[in-house]
Amino acid sequence: MQIGKELYTGKAKSVFATDDPERYVMRYRDDTSAFDGGKKASLARKGAVNNKFNAFIMGKLAEAGILSHFERLLSDTESLVKRLDMIPVECVVRNIAAGSLCRRLGVTEGTELNPPTFEFFLKNDALHDPMINDSHILAFNWASAAEIARMRELTFAVNTVLKKLFLDAGILLVDYKLEFGRYHGEVLLGDEFSPDGCRLWDAKTGEKLDKDRFRQDLGNVIEAYEEVARRLGVDLS
Numbered sequence: 001m002q003i004g005k006e007l008y009t010g011k012a013k014s015v016f017a018t019d020d021p022e023r024y025v026m027r028y029r030d031d032t033s034a035f036d037g038g039k040k041a042s043l044a045r046k047g048a049v050n051n052k053f054n055a056f057i058m059g060k061l062a063e064a065g066i067l068s069h070f071e072r073l074l075s076d077t078e079s080l081v082k083r084l085d086m087i088p089v090e091c092v093v094r095n096i097a098a099g100s101l102c103r104r105l106g107v108t109e110g111t112e113l114n115p116p117t118f119e120f121f122l123k124n125d126a127l128h129d130p131m132i133n134d135s136h137i138l139a140f141n142w143a144s145a146a147e148i149a150r151m152r153e154l155t156f157a158v159n160t161v162l163k164k165l166f167l168d169a170g171i172l173l174v175d176y177k178l179e180f181g182r183y184h185g186e187v188l189l190g191d192e193f194s195p196d197g198c199r200l201w202d203a204k205t206g207e208k209l210d211k212d213r214f215r216q217d218l219g220n221v222i223e224a225y226e227e228v229a230r231r232l233g234v235d236l237s
């Protein structure tokens, strides 16, 4: 696989062209950001940990019939993915209240949400990823009604699979963010699933094992990601 020019540089990953117009290479960097890029750092090993973590999760989702852009690991920090036409919205499901939900609605962190909530956010750092709903997505033509329905369906399907996967490892899946894209008329899961884009709490102690450790200066950020990976059985070698 020939890696070509860098097409896109995100806050934590870079996307490269390949000799196949239908395939990209995603490189996971150690760069870390929070608050829409307002807080930044480089955390040793993060790129490799998230790359392998994501490969493991995408594999589990594929086994459950949820298809993503992920094809295979290429190196410690690189994966081969399908080229998607990305839909510029973020899909968030919450099982337990935390983060922006607590700030917006004044609810206590840790409140169980049954049924889980579903929210759309516009992917736009300059605007701080504002919350939007179906009508905005349709009015601005970001996705069709069928694509909206599919994103919602897939995001909840991911919850069924991953809530159990994490709970079996003694971890609560508090919330998570997914991004989707179009591939030959299908909506596929894109971007990544790693502790950067979800909240994970130890089921016994409530200890935070995700990017909130970075947001809240709790320390041992990557050590916590590695602990989650170890409990799930992710091969980090």
Ligand code: TMP
Binding pocket: 090, 092, 098, 099, 100, 101, 121, 129, 175, 176, 177, 196, 197, 198, 199
């Ligand atoms: P929030 O509580 O800040 O709205 O985030 C909910 C979950 O979605 C949390 O696990 C973090 C994740 N998320 C991102 O990773 N990136 C984003 O841009 C947004 C809006 C949420």
Ligand code: ASP
Binding pocket: 011, 033, 034, 035, 036, 037, 038, 196, 211
């Ligand atoms: N992913 C977003 C960022 O890196 C939101 C966050 O994690 O706070 O800025």
